[in-house]
Structure formats: structure tokens, C-alpha cells
Amino acid sequence: MVTIAVDAMGGDHAPRSEVSGAIEAARLYGVRVLLVGLQDVVVRELNQHKGWKKLPIEVVHASQYITMEDSAAKAVRTKKDSSIRVASRLVRDGVAAGVTSAGNTGAVMATAKMVQGMVHGVERPALASPMPTITGKPTIILDVGANVDSSPKMLAQFAIMGGIYSRAILHTDSPRVGLLSIGEEEHKGNELTKAATPLLKSLPINFIGNVEGRDIYKGVVDVVVCDGFTGNVVLKVSEGVADVVKHLLRDSLMSTLSGRAGAFLARGAFKDFKKRIDYSEYGGVPLLGVRGVCIICHGSSNGNAMKNAIRVAAEFASQDLNTKIESDLAQWTSSRLAARVE
Amino acid sequence: MVTIAVDAMGGDHAPRSEVSGAIEAARLYGVRVLLVGLQDVVVRELNQHKGWKKLPIEVVHASQYITMEDSAAKAVRTKKDSSIRVASRLVRDGVAAGVTSAGNTGAVMATAKMVQGMVHGVERPALASPMPTITGKPTIILDVGANVDSSPKMLAQFAIMGGIYSRAILHTDSPRVGLLSIGEEEHKGNELTKAATPLLKSLPINFIGNVEGRDIYKGVVDVVVCDGFTGNVVLKVSEGVADVVKHLLRDSLMSTLSGRAGAFLARGAFKDFKKRIDYSEYGGVPLLGVRGVCIICHGSSNGNAMKNAIRVAAEFASQDLNTKIESDLAQWTSSRLAARVE
Numbered sequence: 001m002v003t004i005a006v007d008a009m010g011g012d013h014a015p016r017s018e019v020s021g022a023i024e025a026a027r028l029y030g031v032r033v034l035l036v037g038l039q040d041v042v043v044r045e046l047n048q049h050k051g052w053k054k055l056p057i058e059v060v061h062a063s064q065y066i067t068m069e070d071s072a073a074k075a076v077r078t079k080k081d082s083s084i085r086v087a088s089r090l091v092r093d094g095v096a097a098g099v100t101s102a103g104n105t106g107a108v109m110a111t112a113k114m115v116q117g118m119v120h121g122v123e124r125p126a127l128a129s130p131m132p133t134i135t136g137k138p139t140i141i142l143d144v145g146a147n148v149d150s151s152p153k154m155l156a157q158f159a160i161m162g163g164i165y166s167r168a169i170l171h172t173d174s175p176r177v178g179l180l181s182i183g184e185e186e187h188k189g190n191e192l193t194k195a196a197t198p199l200l201k202s203l204p205i206n207f208i209g210n211v212e213g214r215d216i217y218k219g220v221v222d223v224v225v226c227d228g229f230t231g232n233v234v235l236k237v238s239e240g241v242a243d244v245v246k247h248l249l250r251d252s253l254m255s256t257l258s259g260r261a262g263a264f265l266a267r268g269a270f271k272d273f274k275k276r277i278d279y280s281e282y283g284g285v286p287l288l289g290v291r292g293v294c295i296i297c298h299g300s301s302n303g304n305a306m307k308n309a310i311r312v313a314a315e316f317a318s319q320d321l322n323t324k325i326e327s328d329l330a331q332w333t334s335s336r337l338a339a340r341v342e
Numbered sequence: 343m344v345t346i347a348v349d350a351m352g353g354d355h356a357p358r359s360e361v362s363g364a365i366e367a368a369r370l371y372g373v374r375v376l377l378v379g380l381q382d383v384v385v386r387e388l389n390q391h392k393g394w395k396k397l398p399i400e401v402v403h404a405s406q407y408i409t410m411e412d413s414a415a416k417a418v419r420t421k422k423d424s425s426i427r428v429a430s431r432l433v434r435d436g437v438a439a440g441v442t443s444a445g446n447t448g449a450v451m452a453t454a455k456m457v458q459g460m461v462h463g464v465e466r467p468a469l470a471s472p473m474p475t476i477t478g479k480p481t482i483i484l485d486v487g488a489n490v491d492s493s494p495k496m497l498a499q500f501a502i503m504g505g506i507y508s509r510a511i512l513h514t515d516s517p518r519v520g521l522l523s524i525g526e527e528e529h530k531g532n533e534l535t536k537a538a539t540p541l542l543k544s545l546p547i548n549f550i551g552n553v554e555g556r557d558i559y560k561g562v563v564d565v566v567v568c569d570g571f572t573g574n575v576v577l578k579v580s581e582g583v584a585d586v587v588k589h590l591l592r593d594s595l596m597s598t599l600s601g602r603a604g605a606f607l608a609r610g611a612f613k614d615f616k617k618r619i620d621y622s623e624y625g626g627v628p629l630l631g632v633r634g635v636c637i638i639c640h641g642s643s644n645g646n647a648m649k650n651a652i653r654v655a656a657e658f659a660s661q662d663l664n665t666k667i668e669s670d671l672a673q674w675t676s677s678r679l680a681a682r683v684e
Contacts, residue, residue, distance in 0.1 A: 134589045145524060148532045182487060182574040190490045190571040213578030217586040229532040230575055232524040236555030237576050241583040244559040247476045249591060 008037035010103025021306025072106030098293025135219030178211030283308025350379035352445025363648025414448030440635025477561030520553030625650025
């Protein structure tokens with residue numbers, strides 16, 4: 001049975017979403033869940049759910065928690081008994097295989113990096129987000145914001161980690177890895193992408209060269225690599241465009257159909273659509289490159305999102321991605337050294 | 343009467359779209375159009391349109407043209423009598439007030455910069471694209487690809503040019519100018535945005551600080567400034583997301599409604615929607631910062647897009663944006679010098 005530590009105090013709706021997600025995950029997937037937070041508060045919430053004591057759920061007390069308003073750097077330094085820190089420690093100490101949190105993203109990332117530590121050979125962690133495509137199978141894009149400025153070598157490491165993610169979790173045979181740029185031709189790009197290209201070519205991956213922004217959603221590439229600034233912009237632009245398109249299409253639909261019948265039909269279509277691209281179905285975004293597993297959820301996550309995040313954390317843990325990342329990086333490093341010696 | 347030179351050989355459907363756009367623009371807006379290209383080919387196409395000789399349309403011969411497959415740098419160097427080059431020369435010599443082209447974007451930009459020259463005080467031109475918002479009024483984003491790597495000073499110049507564009511063409515009172523970054527707080531961003539912030543604050547504009555990708559489509563900012571790599575990614579991601587959302591929503595709609603009735607209603611809604619965000623309604627994207635006016639159209643532009651591009655070129659020309667850009671830049675430069683002297 002896989003054990004996952006859940007930061008019960010992190011999200012906007014904590015501990016309600018965290019507790020109901022934990023109960024569902026324990027019930028449906030047989031995951032053992034350690035809910036970390038203020039004992040009284042968490043137990044009171046658990047008691048809203050009849051029969052929870054029969055499930056593999058335990059409460060681990062943490063006397064502090066980090067809020068969304070806290071400065072991440074300061075909170076990580078000063079709140080040594082925060083729920084996220086205690087949860088990360090459980091992973092470090094081997095009590096849990098992974099942690100999930102819907103809390104202050106900066107604080108969660110900094111804590112995981114500091115407490116759990118980095119996978120051998122990885123310089124910086126990366127947030128890897130699945131994006132919907134017209135084929136139905138998501139494309140992974142990384143980094144979407146664990147870092148800001150990135151070096152060519154960091155992009156190479158993201159490519160290895162993204163490829164292993166896609167193979168293990170999405171069962172992609174030989175994932176196609178692309179470098180996000182502004183034209184397909186190799187010479188089209190900025191200083192960073194041009195410097196990264198020869199490194200990406202030297203990796204033990206299926207590198208398909210530059211891809212453009214629109215390719216992310218076409219299903220023509222499995223893993224898209226970019227610096228954290230660009231990736232974060234892509235993520236937020238995607239949200240914005242999806243909203244404006246939905247808004248304008250709803251208007252068009254309402255004026256095409258008439259009155260209440262139109263409203264009724266449109267509502268049905270939009271509900272079905274929402275289910276297809278619902279953030280909560282993906283259950284959060286993994287922070288790749290840290291020891292153990294760390295799944296970061298949206299602050300506004302509901303119980304369904306937390307349930308899926310716990311499921312994804314358990315899947316990641318059972319696949320042992322980190323060993324594979326370590327060995328691929330070591331192989332790459334030694335082949336580059338060998339090439340230099342020759 | 344404003345005179346606009348049109349590269350008649352540029353687009354994927356040249357000279358058909360160019361000629362029909364010219365005829366419509368001359369007829370509807372009273373713009374005088376100089377169609378530049380192979381004389382025989384252009385006149386033959388014109389003769390498909392009855393009564394064109396009564397319109398203010400003339401043909402200017404150019405013996406060469408640049409294709410989409412040509413390397414921009416090489417074609418600009420070697421094809422000295424290309425249609426875009428001859429058209430740009432007409433602007434430089436004061437025969438036309440502006441040029442529009444649906445040709446090889448790299449070649450059009452390089453030609454305009456070289457032949458027409460830069461506005462005094464502007465280091466690099468910028469492509470400024472209107473983006474649809476939920477309020478109906480577009481947000482301008484620049485640069486979307488005239489440059490790749492950009493300096494903080496270039497971003498400051500983009501901000502001035504974008505603000506003047508928004509005021510003159512979209513009639514925005516005191517346009518809100520934002521810097522595209524990954525968080526609203528000033529300290530959130532990459533090296534470039536952090537270095538650009540103090541410069542943007544010192545400009546004679548309504549600078550509102552950092553904005554995020556999703557803000558572009560919300561109508562909460564009028565002008566969004568970013569480097570050309572990021573802007574180009576934003577543009578292409580927007581296209582990709584709009585496509586995938588339309589695709590998934592159409593699926594949902596077809597399965598909600600039933601059979602042919604559903605298909606019929608969905609088609610109506612999507613047609614109306616397309617009109618609202620149709621690229622061709624904006625009529626191309628201005629290359630700000632070059633002398634005279636240069637409007638760059640999508641390669642696949644139809645006659646409607648060309649017509650609108652000619653209209654936009656005429657509007658730009660009649661507003662004399664460049665004089666305003668020059669004086670604002672000069673004012674800023676002298677105030678910065680004064681601040682240093684004090």
C-alpha cells in the first residue's frame with residue numbers, strides 16, 4: 001500500500017477539499033493517506049464523514065501553516081513546523097512516498113527542494129503541466145514556473161525528466177520531445193533555444209527539434225521543453241484564451257439558438273466541455289527532479305482535484321521515476337565526457 | 343486622398359486577394375492604391391473586375407518577387423527589384439504614405455527597415471498585434487516577432503509606440519500599459535522584465551506594472567509589452583488554444599444536440615464566432631517604428647483581409663503616429679538626461 005502525505009492546511013478551501021479528497025482516494029484507490037495539519041481542525045473535518053475511521057487515514061499534527069499571503073521565502077525560513085514542511089519531512093524520512101499540497105506554490109516548491117532534496121544530477125526542479133490536445137491525449141509542457149530564467153543545461157534536464165514522465169504515466173512509447181521556439185527551423189529562436197539545441201540533440205531521447213506554440217494543442221509532440229518564464233506565460237495565456245473563446249462562443253450560441261432552449265443546450269455543451277479540460281481531472285502538477293514525489297495542486301482545488309492528486313502521487317511513487325531520471329542523466333553525462341576525451 | 347502601395351505579389355493567393363482588396367478599398371474608403379508587381383499579371387487580374395479603371399488604382403511594375411520559401415535575408419540582398427522593395431521605395435520617396443504586404447514576413451520587415459528607415463530614436467521596430475478580449479475592445483500586444491531577444495530599453499520603446507497606437511487607432515484615453523510577466527508583484531519576473539520595470543516607470547505613459555498572460559484577454563490592460571520571442575509564443579499559443587477549444591466544444595455541442603439539427607445550429611454559432619475574432623477583420627499587423635507605414639498581413643489573407651489592411655494603413659498614415667513617437671521618445675530621453683545631471 002502506497003502512503004501519501006497530504007498538506008491538509010494548504011488550499012483555499014482547506015481542510016475541506018483535502019479531507020474529502022483523502023477519503024475518496026483511500027476508499028477508491030486503497031492509498032494510505034497521512035493528513036498533515038492542526039490536529040483538532042483536521043479531525044473535526046474528518047468527523048463530518050461517517051465511517052472514515054475504517055479507512056487507511058491518519059492525522060499527523062503540525063502546529064503551523066503557510067498562507068497564500070505569506071512571502072514564500074520568509075515563511076519557509078521561519079515556520080519550521082508548517083504543515084507542508086512536516087509533510088515533506090515524512091517523505092524525506094521514508095514514512096510517505098510522496099506529498100501533495102494545494103498551498104502557496106512558491107513555499108511548497110522551496111520546501112520540497114530543501115527538505116526532500118534533489119535527485120542526483122538534476123540542478124533544478126521543473127513543474128510539468130499536462131495540456132489538452134485535439135487528439136485527447138495531453139501534451140506535457142515543462143517548466144511552467146518552478147524557475148524563471150533557465151540555462152541550456154537546465155532545458156536538457158527538463159527534456160529527460162519530461163520524457164520519463166510521459167513514458168511512465170501516459171504510457172507514451174518513445175515520447176516526441178520538442179523545444180518551444182518561434183519557428184520550426186533550427187536557426188529560429190532566441191539565444192537560449194539556440195544554445196540548447198545541440199545539448200538536446202545529444203540526449204538519449206526522441207528529440208524532434210523546434211515546435212511552435214500552436215503545436216502544443218495539436219497532439220504532434222508529447223513533451224514540450226521551455227524556460228520557466230515562457231512556460232508560465234503559456235499556461236496563463238491558455239487559461240485566458242480558453243475563457244475568452246468560451247465567452248464569445250456562448251454569446252454566439254445564445255444568439256443563434258433562441259431564448260431558453262438555447263441557454264439550455266449551451267449549458268449542456270459547456271458542462272461536457274468543462275469535464276474534458278477540467279484541471280481537477282489531472283489532479284495537480286508534479287514537481288519533477290525532487291526526491292520522492294511532490295504534486296502541486298491549484299489553490300482553488302476541490303475534493304475531486306485533491307482525490308486525483310493523491311492518485312497521481314501514488315502512481316508516480318509506484319513507477320519510481322527518479323531512479324530512471326538519475327540513470328539517464330548519468331548515462332548522458334558519461335557519454336558527453338567520453339565524447340570530449342575522444 | 344491617401345495613397346497606399348500594395349505588394350501585389352506577396353500572399354499565398356497573390357495577386358487575387360491583393361487585387362480584390364485594392365478594388366474594395368478604393369471603392370469603399372476612397373484610398374488611392376498602387377498595386378506593385380509583374381505588370382502583366384496584375385493587369386490581367388484587374389481585368390477580372392469590371393469598371394476598375396474608374397477607381398483610383400494604378401499598377402507599378404516590379405520585375406521580381408520574394409516567395410515564402412526564399413530565405414528572407416538572402417532575398418532582400420539579391421532581389422533588388424522585388425515587389426515589396428519597389429513598394430517600400432514608393433513610401434521612402436513620398437509617393438505613397440504606406441505599404442501593405444501579405445508576403446514573406448521576414449523579408450517585408452527587413453525591407454521596410456532598410457528602405458524606409460527607422461523613426462528617429464527607435465532602435466528596433468515592433469510588430470503590434472490586436473488580441474480579442476471579453477469586453478470586445480482589443481488589447482494590443484507587442485512585440486510579437488519583429489525581434490527575438492530584446493533589451494530593457496527596447497521594451498520601453500515598445501511601450502511608447504504601443505500606447506500611441508492604442509490612443510490613435512483604438513481611441514483609448516490614457517491607455518493602460520502593462521509588462522507581461524509571471525505575477526503581478528514587481529519582483530516577479532525574469533532578468534529582462536526586472537531590468538525593464540524602472541525604465542517603464544520613467545516613461546510618460548500610464549504604466550500599470552506587471553500583467554499576466556490571462557489578463558491579455560480580460561480587457562484590463564490596453565497595451566501589453568514583451569520581448570519578441572515571448573510575444574510570438576503568445577500569438578501562436580492563442581491560435582492553438584482557440585482551435586482546440588473550438589474543436590472540443592463542437593464535439594460537445596454535437597453530442598448534446600442531436601444529429602443534423604445540432605450540426606446546423608453549431609455551424610451558425612461558429613460562423614458568428616469566427617466573424618468576431620476573424621484575423622482578417624483587423625486587416626494585418628503594423629510594424630511600428632519604421633518611417634511611413636508598414637502593415638503586414640497573414641500569408642493566407644483573403645480579399646477582405648487585404649481590404650482591411652489597406653484601410654488600416656490609410657488610418658495610420660492620416661494619424662501621423664511617427665511624429666508623436668519621435669517627440670515622446672525625445673521628451674523621455676531629455677528628461678532622463680536631466681535626471682542624471684541633477
